[in-house]
Amino acid sequence: MPIFRFAPSPNGELHLGHAFSALLNQALASVAGGTLLVRLEDIDLARCSPVLEARLLDDLAWLGIVSAHPPRRQSEHFADYAAALEALQSEGLVYPAFMTRGDVREHAQNCEHASGIAYPRDPDGAYLYPGEEKRLSRSEQQAMVDDGQPFAWRLDMQAALSRTGPVQFCELSGDEGTVEVQAEPHLWGDVILARRDVPTSYHLSVVVDDALQSISHVVRGADLMPSTSVHRVLQSLLGLPEPLYHHHRLILDADGGKLSKSRGSTSLAALRAAGLTPLDIARMVGLQDIQLSASAEIEHPER
Template structure:
């Protein structure tokens, strides 16, 4: 993997949407927060298109993202980085982790994992732990398979994912790993990471050769990002990012997590629930100024 660029002396912020749907008010809040903080701290503002999932991401959604951001009046430096054009960078990072003996193939289907978790719960007579997103931790069924047999299954093309051995990774980086939070005034405080609560996360799949977690830490480093501003729903995932940054010898940016917008049902806005898009609001006659005012950026 190419070395990340030298520090320019200016803070570097980025907004990084995925083109698997149209932007909604939650995205507008995140983009406007990045722009406001970049301006406040005299920093640069980058746009990154996170389109590693080629099965769900579409060119027309990219066009929509660019149109929505232009309508909001947010200007980004060029060129715009598209993750789908940089799979070699992520492959290099994955290879580095594999050389450290931190990655293993997992052949378990979702149903097999569910069955294994149920069996473990029966053995211990309690509830199996879940990660911060509410998914059961992977029980490690494939973690200690015979290496020769495993290699044969991979070579034969058997479907599998690649997982990070989190216990081994955490032991390698040692205690005390974490990151700094910053607020709107530039004040900082240190937060200790707790990566074990995520278990052995997936780093790559056959159809998507890198995970969000791996791609984002590589991109932030290669783009020289110093300040990551994103929603509170991604705060816990920073545990994983800190581990990967340490293992790959990459810098850890400063982080700021803004509040989420909630719908009438008390759930965060999301493309998966077809939350009203900026395009729909625009079609109804809302102006960019009205959206800015609604979100506190008048």
């Protein structure tokens, strides 16, 4: 049976972009004769809270989103992510990285000043991690860890790709069914998989959860398409199944920018308080005839 998932973070109010993704996932699950699961990606314990979680679930219930099972809270499953990280550690594919963001920025700017060439950045615009620690022996790395220096566990992308070789993912694309997309994980460099204070990251937890929940279809915003390259590498390294993907259009604000919690985009709660109905919300995101519109989204995702 096809299994879809909607996986928001309870670190702020849901907005129209979340509503579109949730409604689209539910409609596509229905069309496919499958089910929808709600997952709470709450690994950021400093920003996520029970109050925000309760508001999020209330918004989804009001919208008509029905999860086939109680939501999975990532904060309750750190042991699952730790086991995956240990598997990668045992293969020598991760290393402790001690440079802070400020250190990386200083290193990159010094390189740019010396060479006159722009230092490489990842798809999110952040400077790639230099990976100086990979030159150290394991005993030297461990000595720094034992000394109490703050660090994060990073994936050695070059070593990882030497194991996996080229990776691809299958993107649902309307009349063509699926299109094979060549992944470009090298563009991300050595991504963080866990921190000393948080034993996982978005990249690691999402692939572990998708596998444990038998997710067959990952339907999410087009802004997350570059991340799929990292996820496919991790799935390959950990022997996890590969879902089908569909990266849907984004709901934009009046200025053409992506809706986001950090930018204070109008929340579903505010729209509810203003008297709007779930049908109004569906109309606002172009899913007023939810079944037909969902199919059209797959056929014409560029809208």
